Amino acid sequence: MTEKVIYQALAEAFVREGVDTHFTLMGTGQMHWAIAMSKMPGMKTVHARHEQSACAMAIGYHFATGKAGIASVTCGPGFTQTITALTSAVHAKVPLIILAADTPAGSRWYLQDVDQSALTKATGAHYIAGQSPQLMLAYVQEAFYVANYQRRPVVLSIPYDLMKLPLPQGAEFPASSAIIPKLRPTPPNTDDVVELAALLAGAKRPIVIAGRGAVASGAGQAIEDLADATGALLATTLPARGLFDHHPFSIGIAGGYSREIAVETFAGADFVLAVGASLTHYTVNGGKLFPQATVAQVDREPLGLQQGRRAADFYVKADAKLTAEAVLHEVKGRPVAATIRTPELAAQIVQRADDSTEVDIEKELLDPRLAVRALDDVVPRDWEVVSGTGHCAYFYAQMRNRSPKRFHVLREFGAIGSSLAMAIGVAAAKGDGKVMLIDGDGGVLMYAQELETIRRQGIKLLICVLNDGAYGAEIHKLRNEGVDDSPAQFGRPDFSAIARGFGLQGSTVKDLGDLPRLFNSYSDSKTAEIWDFHISDRVVSPALRKYTGHG
CATH class of the missing domain: 3.40.50.970 (Thiamin diphosphate (ThDP)-binding fold, Pyr/PP domains)
Incomplete structure (x- = not known):
């Protein structure tokens, strides 16, 4: 029986994890793996002209498909070129996996040697040192587990001389699907539901902000129904922009990218409910967007301290959709105090420009x-x-x-x-x-x-x-x-x-x-x-x- 080379076994393991597209700038360190990947049935390989671009392409692939983005680069300068994209993926919680060659394990000195572990950890990404031929396939499992379950970028770094060794007998590939916990969405606590319903029903100028978590959980319609039942306005974070554009009382993006009408309306809000939104510095415009409002946050992982600021006054750790549905059920039949929805506001939402500032545009140029x-x-x-x-x-x-x-x-x-x-x-x-x-x-x-x-x-x-x-x-x-x-x-x-x-x-x-x-x-x-x-x-x-x- 012909021995299987590690780079070939690694490529097959990536395919078993569901990879159908990968982005690479081929170098000496990972060229055999990249070629093996390109020969896999149904595989699409995109050869970039810069390592940073290969990683950013993988991020775009994730945005389009929801699947982990896969990139590969060679060691040393090939890896250092990825740092900006890798850091961006960490901040955005993108499941990105970079297979990065490392300097040969059998060399006492190598021109392109750099501490790839230290660089990776400085970005906040997860680092896997692929030093054991026996554990090569287990490293792939760990990479996909961390990327997909923890939503954290991963660098799988393997000395390129090890990639060309035979795969040890008995090495098996346990796919990450076997170990990723199958968790059902977390329902909200009953007491939290009652309190949220009371806060919403008692607010005169409530606004509900939906974020990326609300989009991911499919909570859009439930949030819209809840806002309609309580007379609240609708808004979104930047990543969730467009979710409620069809609604006559959607004021658009919350934060630095707010329209003029949204800024004015948020300034008078007395209660803000953030659903699946992390309430970053930019979403709340540094704390200036809704200074008079009591703030409640519904999130799978609510943070009391968010980017140097207190995030909210009241927290619910639960799924966005289940919480919106539960609060809607609780609030039905209650009298509501909201007066913020008016025909005049609906007309302004439609008629007012995103930016009404008059500017004298030069001839031959465009606004x-x-x-x-x-x-x-x-x-x-x-x-x-x-x-x-x-x-x-x-x-x-x-x-x-x-x-x-x-x-x-x-x-x-x-x-x-x-x-x-x-x-x-x-x-x-x-x-x-x-x-x-x-x-x-x-x-x-x-x-x-x-x-x-x-x-x-x-x-x-x-x-x-x-x-x-x-x-x-x-x-x-x-x-x-x-x-x-x-x-x-x-x-x-x-x-x-x-x-x-x-x-x-x-x-x-x-x-x-x-x-x-x-x-x-x-x-x-x-x-x-x-x-x-x-x-x-x-x-x-x-x-x-x-x-x-x-x-």
């Missing part, structure tokens, strides 16, 4: 707010949208009636540059070309080499660049401080020409009325495309105005 609204009108609602993280991200966060399951954003670490690769991961998962990335010029240029990946891999994707020729957040902060902003300005690159240089399609959008024609052209083609919107840098997002104290 980014209008550009995003035009895109929102043209691109169908069943498309996946990947959001960049720069200054203009506020504007595309306001796109309406788009499911949070189709709107992908990674802001937990505040790193720009990953969104192009994330969009590639989403597009690789979907495979239908119905994916739109909206990002700034600075973010797209950071990893523009991945445009070659898009062409080579035949990935269809629409890339919309809001091009102000600068790092937008920095120029507005410098201007606010009265400092010369020219070092943050670089001129508007011609993304249409850049696209063609990489073998893609490209158009410079000068008239928003051209978008329907451009969209039809993209739909009929088989090639990825970049739309280059030359926007004015005079428009300051409300989020940044709050930061600088001017809004």
Whole structure:
């Protein structure tokens, strides 16, 4: 019987864990594993041009599928290039698994040696040192267990000379599904339900905020019914944006990305119920969003101290959907005190702009707010949208009636540059070309080499660049401080020409009325495309105005 080599056995173990797509930048350390993976039946392999991008693609794949994202890199500099994406995944609790080669165990000295364990632990990710040939398959089980059950990124680091050894006889692969606890959703305590019902029924200006946990548990309808029964308004965190857009009393995103009408309404709230929302610093706008409100939080793991602030006044540790349904049952038949829902407010929610600030836009340039609204009108609602993280991200966060399951954003670490690769991961998962990335010029240029990946891999994707020729957040902060902003300005690159240089399609959008024609052209083609919107840098997002104290 031919002995099985460890790298082959590892590839087979990943497949048994349900992996059908992986993202890699091949190096000496893990090239045999990557090739073995690519030869697995039904496997899709995306070869990136940068290790950071390979990891960000895996994050995008997770957002699109809910499955763990898989990336692989070589040792030393190959691994150090992943740190930003790895840290972002830790902050966002993304189940990301990086198979990273490590320096040869049989070498006394190696040029690319670095302490990968220390680097991994500094990010907060879980580190597995794959030092034992006998335990190689058990390491895979641990990696998938930690990633999927703990929702924590994992680095599986294996000396690459060990990968080429025969798999020891008797080594077995116990899939992680055999050890991941099958837990039912946790129902709320009866006393907590009674108290929450009393708080909601007694509030005159209640608002319910749904977060990512509410989306994951399928609690949207139950929360909406509860709000209707108690006269509360509806809102969401940024990751859950769009969940209630169809509702006449949904005020949109809570926090730094709140619309003007939402900021004004939250200021008068006397009770806020957060369901499946962690109430981060940005969700509560540093504690300034609803200063008069009593706050209750429903979460599977409520935290009393969240990012340096007290999170809430009252906590319920339970499933979002079960809690909303239980409180709805308890509150039925009770008189409610809410007076916050009025016809006038419903009209303002519809009629008032996301940002009504008047700006004198230069000739030949576009208002980014209008550009995003035009895109929102043209691109169908069943498309996946990947959001960049720069200054203009506020504007595309306001796109309406788009499911949070189709709107992908990674802001937990505040790193720009990953969104192009994330969009590639989403597009690789979907495979239908119905994916739109909206990002700034600075973010797209950071990893523009991945445009070659898009062409080579035949990935269809629409890339919309809001091009102000600068790092937008920095120029507005410098201007606010009265400092010369020219070092943050670089001129508007011609993304249409850049696209063609990489073998893609490209158009410079000068008239928003051209978008329907451009969209039809993209739909009929088989090639990825970049739309280059030359926007004015005079428009300051409300989020940044709050930061600088001017809004």
